[in-house]
Structure formats: structure tokens, C-alpha cells
């Protein structure tokens with residue numbers, strides 16, 4: 146989608162979106178940490194080192210670069226700073242740049258950016274608390290519904306929401322059966338709601354591909370988490386979110402290739 150622009154403009158846009166992703170990644174990671182620890186959305190308290198309590202200056206808060214420049218340690222007390230900060234910031238920067246390359250500098254880029262940012266935040270909260278906050282489901286549903294209404298009217302809204310209803314409904318029925326058989330909850334309500342909103346952003350074949358990718362990612366993540374902290378319950382939200390982003394980026398190409406085989 147960016148072929149229309151000269152290479153130096155493309156390079157500049159990629160740079161801008163990488164910076165935007167780093168800044169948003171830093172802000173949303175802080176928001177996720179606040180929500181996970183039961184604090185409010187907003188607060189005017191300044192960022193401080195959790196180890197020594199020293200207020201952090203602007204120089205200590207530059208996404209990714211501060212952590213790298215300080216060798217992953219607090220400038221004041223030398224306590225190690227979690228690699229979660231640079232990793233999450235870099236991850237959202239990569240996602241923003243990939244979305245720019247996929248959708249180009251168009252109006253169609255806006256909703257995927259908002260959606261990916263919500264998936265990013267809810268995944269971090271889900272990892273910390275095993276709960277997916279409803280607000281990060283409601284925001285992309287509302288944004289996508291407005292987009293579908295503006296581009297296709299009521300009919301567009303219905304056909305856009307249909308894959309979500311089908312995929313969430315079928316997984317809900319399957320999980321209710323599994324609950325009865327295994328006599329324990331197999332899938333949280335938050336995961337079902339997440340499946341619905343993911344379905345609003347994908348076609349039905351892409352939804353099926355997304356579920357397959359989520360299973361592979363989920364098994365990989367679960368095996369890693371079992372080794373790191375065997376007692377922590379495994380949240381499925383991050384696997385679904387990552388699968389949704391991967392499918393949004395290259396799902397159509399894979400589905401097209403697969404259907405072309407017949």
C-alpha cells in the first residue's frame with residue numbers, strides 16, 4: 146500500500162510509526178501495570194523506581210533507549226529494571242510498523258491500530274491477573290461498529306459482525322460441553338468476548354485460521370509459562386490476541402493461497 150510513495154517518504158513513515166509504537170507501548174504497559182495492581186486508569190503521580198522510590202526524570206523514561214542505555218538498571222540504585230518494559234515497547238513498535246505496511250497511510254489503518262493497542266493492553270493485564278478487562282473489548286467493538294456502519298450501513302454492520310458471532314458462539318458451545326465433560330471451566334468468559342471482537346475484524350475463513358494459530362501459540366506460551374512459573378494459571382487472551390494480529394496482517398494471503406489449491 147505504500148508503493149505510491151518515494152522510498153525516503155516510506156522510510157520516514159516507518160520511523161514515525163516505530164516511534165509512535167514505542168511511546169504507545171510504554172504508556173499502555175504502564176496503564177496495564179496500573180490496572181493489574183488495582184489502581185485507577187489515570188493518576189497524576191510521577192513515575193518512580195519501585196526499588197528505591199526515586200522519581201524518574203524524562204531521561205529515564207525514553208521508551209526502549211533508556212533501558213538499553215542504563216543496561217537494564219535503575220540510574221540511582223542500580224536495581225534491575227524488568228525486561229518487560231523494552232520488550233513490550235519494541236513489540237508494539239513492530240506491530241504498528243507492520244500495520245502501516247499492510248494498510249498503508251489510509252483511513253483503513255485507524256481501526257486496526259486502535260484494535261491492536263487494545264489487544265496489547267488486555268494481553269498484559271490478562272497475563273498479570275488472568276482477567277480481560279471489558280473496556281478493552283468494548284472500545285474496539287464500538288470503533289469497528291462505527292467503521293462498518295459508515296462504510297456499509299446496517300447491512301455492512303451485520304455482515305461484519307457475523308464472523309464474530311459464529312466463531313464466539315461455536316467456541317462457547319464447545320467450551321460448555323468441555324466444562325460438563327471435564328467438570329471444570331475450560332475457557333473464560335473474557336476469551337469468548339475477545340473471540341467475538343476479533344471476528345468483527347476478520348472474515349470467517351480468516352477466523353478459522355486465527356483459531357488454529359491461537360492454538361499453536363497457546364501451546365507454545367503454556368509450555369514456556371509452565372517452566373517459568375508452574376503454579377500460575379495460563380491465560381489464553383495473549384495467544385488469541387497475537388493470533389488475531391498475525392491473521393490481520395497475513396491471514397488473507399494464507400487463506401487465498403489455501404483456497405487456490407482446490
Ligand SMILES: [Zn+2]
Nearest residue numbers: 194197219222
Ligand atoms: Zn532505583
